[in-house]
């Protein structure tokens with residue numbers, strides 16, 4: 357559905373390329389996540405793909421057609437959830453959706469969408485009076501109002517409380533079951549793990565690594581077991597390999613009760629820090 361090869365982009369008037377020769381493909385029905393520090397080029401890549409930025413070099417194809425060759429038909433095929441919501445603040449939530457509904461032949465029912473994200477009782481309120489999270493939810497449902505095949509979501513759960521974030525994530529997963537292709541960017545490693553079939557880590561405009569969250573975790577795993585024995589102050593760490601023959605571990609097991617026991621899989625947070633060399637709030 358999305359095919360990017362050696363994509364490069366430099367904003368006019370800047371010294372440095374924001375995107376430096378990246379390549380990736382996203383299959384139909386796949387949720388693909390772009391993870392990376394602030395300023396690494398996540399939004400820029402998405403903006404090239406939905407034709408907001410022109411003058412890129414390399415290949416950027418949507419459904420086998422180069423983005424620059426798409427007419428406005430592209431916007432029937434794709435839906436876009438912008439990083440910063442842009443609504444008509446003087447209009448109500450329902451009026452906002454109804455306005456965009458007019459651009460398309462086929463759409464979902466706006467009121468049903470508002471209900472899905474807990475905005476039904478606010479449907480007739482001016483969006484200017486909405487909280488940030490309410491605007492984000494409206495922005496999210498607007499992105500797939502016209503039932504697009506491909507959805508670009510820039511930080512879809514940013515600024516949402518855990519319950520609302522779960523509602524949004526459940527809808528994203530439901531859209532995948534309908535065969536939609538979804539490209540998200542996020543700083544939330546936990547969300548990426550729950551949602552994405554594959555993720556790419558992008559740093560300074562380059563993709564550093566790309567795989568499923570499961571494979572990444574196995575590859576970066578510590579292969580160790582952390583045990584806190586009862587009445588002991590500190591946890592002990594044992595190698596998972598050959599654990600059944602590890603005399604010191606087996607003797608400890610015979611002599612002590614266990615308080616807690618955990619294998620130490622790498623989390624996506626660990627991998628983010630390893631791959632990008634930056635902390636999560638960088």
Ligand SMILES: Nc1ncnc2c1ncn2[C@@H]1O[C@H](COP(=O)(O)OP(=O)(O)OP(=O)(O)O)[C@@H](O)[C@H]1O
Pocket residue numbers: 367370374392393394395396397398399400401439
């Ligand atoms: N309109 C613009 N003009 C010039 N430079 C820009 C513009 N927009 C972004 N950049 C630069 O391009 C680079 C990539 O920015 P981008 O917005 O793609 O990052 P991001 O990964 O989406 O970051 P964040 O996580 O903060 O949203 C940054 O160095 C940024 O300063």
Ligand SMILES: [Mg+2]
Pocket residue numbers: 398399400439510
């Ligand atoms: Mg961004």
